[in-house]
Each structure stands twice: as C-alpha cells, then as structure tokens.
Amino acid sequence: MVEGLLRDRASALPVPGARTAQYREIVLSAPDGGRTDGAQRFTVSADLAVRIDGYDEQPVVYPRRLEVARAGDGWSIEREERAGGPPPLWDLGTVRTASGAHCRILALDAVPGLMAVMAAMTAFGDRAVASVSEVWGSAWPGRVLFELPATQAQFAQLMESDPASWTGMAAVTVAAPGAPGHAPADRVVVNPDTYGKLSDFGRQVVITHETTHVATRADTRAWTPLWLSEGVADWTAYRDCGRTPQQIAPELTRDVAAGRLPTALPADRAFAAGAEGISQAYEQSWLACALIARRHGPDKLVSFYRAVGAEDGQGEDRDHRTDRLLRAELGLGLAEFTRLWRDEVAALAAS
Structure with a gap:
C-alpha cells in the first residue's frame, strides 16, 4: 500500500527533466510506537532519489518525511517535508527548464524576466x-546543470x-546531495541578486568559472589548496579575454597602490563566504595561476593541478606537497614561486 502511494507521488513530482524519481529506504512509524498495520495515521521516512535526464549518472538523494493518514477506504499523504540536507529547488516554487547544447537550466518561475534570463544563461553555459x-x-x-532560485534568501536555503x-557571491558549485564523490553530478547554484547585477562579460566569467569547477572535480581533492582550485577556475574564465591584469584584479591593484601587499598565497579561510578581502583572495589566486600559464604554458598549469589532486596526497603536509610538486612540474619550489608571485602582485601598480 505505502509503496504504491509513494510511487504515484514520485511520478507526479514537478521535476522538469527527471528521468526517474522514486522513494526508497522506506521506514514506517506509528504514533507512540504503535503498530502501523492498525494505525489511522503514521509517518514515513524515505529517501527521495531523483535523476535528471542527461546530467545525473547517480541519483540525487533528498531525505524526506511524509505524514500518511486514512482517507475513507484508502490512504492519502497529508504532508511532506525535508528531513535533512538542502531542499530540492521545487520545494521553493514551480520550476521551469531550458536546455542548451551542453547545459540545462532549472529555474523558479518567480525569477523576473525568466525566459530571457534562461535563454542568456544557456548561451553562457554552452560557451563555457x-x-x-x-x-x-x-x-x-x-555538460553542466544550473539551478536558479528567485531570491538570495532562496539561494541561501539551497546553501x-x-x-x-552570500552577499557578493554570484554562484557556487555544489556536489549533488547523496551522490558519490566520483559522480559528475555537480550543480551550479546561481545567486540571482549578485548575478543579476553583473554585465554580460561578468556573467560569462562566473558561468565559465563554475563550469571549470565541474570539469576539474575528478582532479580536485580535500588537499588541493583553494588558491589553486579557485585560481585555475578564474584563469580559465578570463583566458584570452583581452583585459589587463589591473582590470581583472581591481581590488588587489588598489591595495598595492596603497602599499598593502600580501606576504603569502591566500589561505583556504580567505575564500569563505563573507570573508573580509575575499575579492582580493580570488584576484591573488588568478594572478598565481596566470603566472604559471605564462611562464610555463597552459599545459603545465593543467598537469600541475592534476598532480596536486592525485590520489596519494592523504596525510601529507599541504605546503610540503605543494613545494614538492612545484619542483617536479615547474622546476621551482614554493618559496621561489611565492617570491615570483609577489613580484607580479607588486607590478600591478606599475601602470
């Protein structure tokens, strides 16, 4: 009975593009610990597993709690709520979808100018x-899947x-809930308030930056320094854009002009949402990766990134590992690389 009820509910879920949606790991509980076979009302705990066609190799899992009550000769689901983890987008409103050649947009229909926004985002996604x-x-x-809520408050709910x-953060790449680490099921969740204030150039940079995170997921590990993972994403996004370093790194340029130079590559905590100086941290990271690409070539930047993310990094001191791999891949250690990078930073004030 319960399985059939949940199967019918899953098939009616408003999930555009879903290949499958099913409740699994179902656990029943009656009030006061009573027997469910004689109860008039009981609770169902279950995992809702959803796969978006063409994007999810593994189901995305949302823990749910449902209240089931007798209705005449049958049963009905009176209430459903999440039981942990972020909500699915469709919990926040009606979802619309648009597809490009290599991307799909899931957006709430309350987004102002929705059709034009989705059309532009699919173009940005395909180019990215x-x-x-x-x-x-x-x-x-x-391929990349984007989720677009209607407000920053909804974006924060998804986060x-x-x-x-999250003020000032235009988008974030997150692993799909419940997906195994190797599954290419990342979502790019867009903050509509910040994203909406950007120029078309800025939006393209954001979409390409986040797409880089999706593409490099298999090469990114817990021991990968954020200056490197965020730096390669920005370097990829700004590659061949024709803008000067001062235009790409305006906050850092102003700091340098005022005599404020960093002494070390940015620590992971510098990239935390809301961190003071987060813009400078991203710009410093872009400059570090641009330095590698210019002096050693883009292929060396890619090979260095992949070497850092190799499987044998667990337990090794991060700075020691970075130093060792810099020497192996680029022929210079961390101290020398940092010195060269600081010279690049200082040069921002030269013009």
Missing part, C-alpha cells in the same frame, strides 16, 4: 563548456546558510 574543454580536455562529461554570508 566549449572554453573549458579547450583547456581541460574531453575526459569530463562536458543551508545565512543569506547575508
């Missing part, structure tokens, strides 16, 4: 996939955090 593949090759799936902490 092509640009990223030129650098990182074709080993990744070559499970305080809305204020």
Whole structure:
C-alpha cells in the first residue's frame, strides 16, 4: 500500500527533466510506537532519489518525511517535508527548464524576466563548456546543470546558510546531495541578486568559472589548496579575454597602490563566504595561476593541478606537497614561486 502511494507521488513530482524519481529506504512509524498495520495515521521516512535526464549518472538523494493518514477506504499523504540536507529547488516554487547544447537550466518561475534570463544563461553555459574543454580536455562529461532560485534568501536555503554570508557571491558549485564523490553530478547554484547585477562579460566569467569547477572535480581533492582550485577556475574564465591584469584584479591593484601587499598565497579561510578581502583572495589566486600559464604554458598549469589532486596526497603536509610538486612540474619550489608571485602582485601598480 505505502509503496504504491509513494510511487504515484514520485511520478507526479514537478521535476522538469527527471528521468526517474522514486522513494526508497522506506521506514514506517506509528504514533507512540504503535503498530502501523492498525494505525489511522503514521509517518514515513524515505529517501527521495531523483535523476535528471542527461546530467545525473547517480541519483540525487533528498531525505524526506511524509505524514500518511486514512482517507475513507484508502490512504492519502497529508504532508511532506525535508528531513535533512538542502531542499530540492521545487520545494521553493514551480520550476521551469531550458536546455542548451551542453547545459540545462532549472529555474523558479518567480525569477523576473525568466525566459530571457534562461535563454542568456544557456548561451553562457554552452560557451563555457566549449572554453573549458579547450583547456581541460574531453575526459569530463562536458555538460553542466544550473539551478536558479528567485531570491538570495532562496539561494541561501539551497546553501543551508545565512543569506547575508552570500552577499557578493554570484554562484557556487555544489556536489549533488547523496551522490558519490566520483559522480559528475555537480550543480551550479546561481545567486540571482549578485548575478543579476553583473554585465554580460561578468556573467560569462562566473558561468565559465563554475563550469571549470565541474570539469576539474575528478582532479580536485580535500588537499588541493583553494588558491589553486579557485585560481585555475578564474584563469580559465578570463583566458584570452583581452583585459589587463589591473582590470581583472581591481581590488588587489588598489591595495598595492596603497602599499598593502600580501606576504603569502591566500589561505583556504580567505575564500569563505563573507570573508573580509575575499575579492582580493580570488584576484591573488588568478594572478598565481596566470603566472604559471605564462611562464610555463597552459599545459603545465593543467598537469600541475592534476598532480596536486592525485590520489596519494592523504596525510601529507599541504605546503610540503605543494613545494614538492612545484619542483617536479615547474622546476621551482614554493618559496621561489611565492617570491615570483609577489613580484607580479607588486607590478600591478606599475601602470
């Protein structure tokens, strides 16, 4: 009975593009610990597993709690709520979809100017996939799924955090809930408030940056320094854009002009949402990766990144590992690389 009820509910879920949606790992509980076979009302705990056609190789899992009550000769689901983790987008409103050649947009229909926004985003997404593949090759799936809520508050719900902490952050790449680490099921969740304030150039940069994170997921590990993972994403996004370093790194340029120079590559904490100086951290990271690409070539930047993310990094001191791999891949250690990078930073004030 319960399985049939949940099967019918799953088939009616408003999930555009879903290949399958099913409840699994079903656990029943009656009030006060009573027997469910004689109860008039009981609770169902279950995992809702959803796969978006063409994008998810593994189901995305949302823990749910449902209240089931007798209705005449049958049963009905009176209430459903999440039981942990971020909500699915369709919990926040009606979802619309648009598809490009290499991307799909899931957006709430309350987004102002929705059709034009989705059309532009699919164009940005398709260009991003092509640009990223030129650098990182074709080993990744070559497709990206974007989720667009209508407000920053909804964006924060999807991030499970305080809305204020995401002010100024245009998008975030997150692993699909419940997917195994190797599955290419990343979502790019877009912050509509910040994204909406950007120029078309800025939006393309954001979409390409996040697409780079999707493409490099298999080469990114917990021990990969954020200055490197964020730096390669920005370097890929700005590659061949024709802008000067001062235009790409305006906040850092102003700091340098005021005599404020960094002494070390940015630590991971510098990239936390809401962190003071987060713009400078991203710009410093871009400059570090641009330095590698210019002096040693883009292929060396890619090979260095992949070497850092290799499987044998668990337990090794991060700075020691970075130093060792810099020497192996580029022929210079961390101290020398940092010195060269600081020279690049200082040069921002030269023009």
